[in-house]
Amino acid sequence: MLRFLSSITMKPEASHLQQDLWQQDELPPPYDLDKGPSLAQDSDADSDSNSDLHAISEKCPPDWQTGPFNLQMAFISNAKAHFANDARNVAWEARLEVHTKDIFRLMKQGFYFTEANVRKRKGYFVLDENSIAAHASNCGWSRARVYHLTDRPEDGNRQWIAVLRVYARELSVLSDFRVRYLSADKLHITRAYNQKGQVIYDYDVKHPRESFNAVYNNRPLGGWWPWPKESRLNE
Numbered sequence: 023m024l025r026f027l028s029s030i031t032m033k034p035e036a037s038h039l040q041q042d043l044w045q046q047d048e049l050p051p052p053y054d055l056d057k058g059p060s061l062a063q064d065s066d067a068d069s070d071s072n073s074d075l076h077a078i079s080e081k082c083p084p085d086w087q088t089g090p091f092n093l094q095m096a097f098i099s100n101a102k103a104h105f106a107n108d109a110r111n112v113a114w115e116a117r118l119e120v121h122t123k124d125i126f127r128l129m130k131q132g133f134y135f136t137e138a139n140v141r142k143r144k145g146y147f148v149l150d151e152n153s154i155a156a157h158a159s160n161c162g163w164s165r166a167r168v169y170h171l172t173d174r175p176e177d178g179n180r181q182w183i184a185v186l187r188v189y190a191r192e193l194s195v196l197s198d199f200r201v202r203y204l205s206a207d208k209l210h211i212t213r214a215y216n217q218k219g220q221v222i223y224d225y226d227v228k229h230p231r232e233s234f235n236a237v238y239n240n241r242p243l244g245g246w247w248p249w250p251k252e253s254r255l256n257e
Contacts, residue, residue: 086123087183090219092122093128096211097204104210105228109162114190114199118171122182125214126237129223130255131246135171135184137201144170147196154189162190167196209248225249 084241094116103111122128135253148154148166158166190196214223222236225248232251235241242252 030118037248041190043139084123086119089121090215091121091132092125092215092217093122094107094118094211094213095120095209097208098210099203099208099225101210113192113195114188115158115161115163116186116188116204118184118186120182120184125216126183126221128182129214129235129238129247133247134245139171139174139184140169140201141172141199147193149193158187158189161189165190165193165196167199169201181191206246206248209246212246212248223247 060228079169097118099113099115099118100108103109112221120128120133147218151164154163154166155248167188167190169188171184171186173180173182175181186201188196188199190199192225210227212225213222216222223234225233230249235243235249240250241251
């Protein structure tokens with residue numbers, strides 16, 4: 023039986039993250055979350071062709087962009103099949119690894135992304151099964167599609183960058199995949215780390231009662247953070 027990525031313990035590499043965290047509170051850019059079930063709406067915009075191209079192409083990126091990721095999210099194409107351990111009906115699994123300047127700020131102000139955040143000219147496919155990461159190949163995946171995403175604030179002061187890897191067995195599944203296919207009901211694992219690599223936030227859809235936030239306790243977080251939500255607190 024195929025195993026899922028949810029069975030893998032997700033840890034960043036052991037290295038030091040940037041110490042200089044942002045203390046100033048600024049509002050995130052506006053996002054329209056009412057056009058469909060997915061937070062990752064479709065867009066024809068090409069991030070790399072816009073005015074922030076120069077900022078994206080930094081020759082010497084800051085430490086927070088090159089160190090270990092401090093937020094990871096895992097999505098599954100078919101939640102019901104996942105719960106039933108029915109791997110045949112799970113077409114893809116995606117893992118988003120986020121490098122952020124200030125993980126606490128990302129919690130407080132919310133984490134938002136759409137297809138408009140995709141750097142389209144940086145995407146590619148992994149066709150060689152031997153080049154697939156071990157944790158993915160062990161789950162039965164043999165192909166991958168890789169996206170690079172970036173924060174796009176109006177002032178140009180980016181707070182995060184991310185890599186989205188989508189795994190599948192069939193190349194056609196990856197060819198047809200769109201970032202807008204990601205949605206809250208497909209998000210099954212979220213974990214965040216502080217500068218020392220210690221876990222400060224954890225959510226697993228299979229074990230919701232074991233969710234925790236070491237920083238903001240049960241305070242609802244905006245955007246893609248899955249736990250807790252206002253609706254769940256009011257139940």
